[in-house]
Amino acid sequence: MSRYTYGDSDLAGDRLELVARLFAPASRAFLQVASPQRPRLALDLGCGPGATTDLVRATTAASTTVGIDRSVAFVRRARSSTGLGFVVADVVGAALPFAAANLLYTRLLLAHLHDPAAVLARWGTVLDHGGRLLVDDLESIDADGIFRAYLDDVALAVVRAQGGSLFVGPLLHAAVDPPGLVRVRDAVAPIEPPVADTARVFEMNLRVLTEHGEVAPEPELGAALVAIARGERSAAPVRWRFRQIAWERSG
Numbered sequence: 001m002s003r004y005t006y007g008d009s010d011l012a013g014d015r016l017e018l019v020a021r022l023f024a025p026a027s028r029a030f031l032q033v034a035s036p037q038r039p040r041l042a043l044d045l046g047c048g049p050g051a052t053t054d055l056v057r058a059t060t061a062a063s064t065t066v067g068i069d070r071s072v073a074f075v076r077r078a079r080s081s082t083g084l085g086f087v088v089a090d091v092v093g094a095a096l097p098f099a100a101a102n103l104l105y106t107r108l109l110l111a112h113l114h115d116p117a118a119v120l121a122r123w124g125t126v127l128d129h130g131g132r133l134l135v136d137d138l139e140s141i142d143a144d145g146i147f148r149a150y151l152d153d154v155a156l157a158v159v160r161a162q163g164g165s166l167f168v169g170p171l172l173h174a175a176v177d178p179p180g181l182v183r184v185r186d187a188v189a190p191i192e193p194p195v196a197d198t199a200r201v202f203e204m205n206l207r208v209l210t211e212h213g214e215v216a217p218e219p220e221l222g223a224a225l226v227a228i229a230r231g232e233r234s235a236a237p238v239r240w241r242f243r244q245i246a247w248e249r250s251g
Helices: 010-034 051-060 072-082 116-124 145-161 169-174 195-211 219-229
Strands: 041-045 064-069 085-088 101-107 127-142 181-191 239-249
Touching: 010 051, 010 072, 010 101, 010 127, 010 181, 010 195, 010 239, 041 051, 051 064, 051 072, 051 101, 064 072, 072 085, 116 127, 116 239, 127 169, 127 181, 145 195, 145 219, 169 239, 195 219
Parallel strands: 041 064, 041 101, 064 085, 101 127
Antiparallel strands: 127 239, 181 239
């Protein structure tokens, strides 16, 4: 991944904070059942503006929780809003700037990568014995109408063009486990946010992608999503499914 699909503008940060709020309950439940007990060092990989880092800290009671992101703008925003520790580093293309972590967590990152298996293998090398790597990423999205049009014409196409797979969950489920790691949990969590919130996420995504130069302006699609978000237009609920996998360092 040479650059993050959605950029790191203020709008992109606002988008990530909305996404974090909507998906926090499912991620919290995953962290509760799959994390090691009171980890000494927990790393949130690709932390964005820090909402997931705060969730990891609050849920796991880790002694030290650090968010890592390649974006200076996101790390600056995270530091100002959470008071936790953050580091600017490329978690995808370079070695992690830590060793002997007890917990690695990442959400909605692997879908943007050309070779997730290689990245997972590299991450696994920094885990202590008994440490765990938790991945929380998209399995599928069931949608109709305007929502389906956004997914097919915009989101899927953009991620595919950059060499990723928006619905990376089935690929992770079928993949060989990273070297030295044993799969200890593999489940799918369904999420059905309010229709208006789904419309807000998709509309913000569209604006960010347009702002970032990934897609040409789509004023009609954007206006339809805004109308749904405001309750001026009806739409069927959207069901998201997250693939949640935990691996443990076995030796």
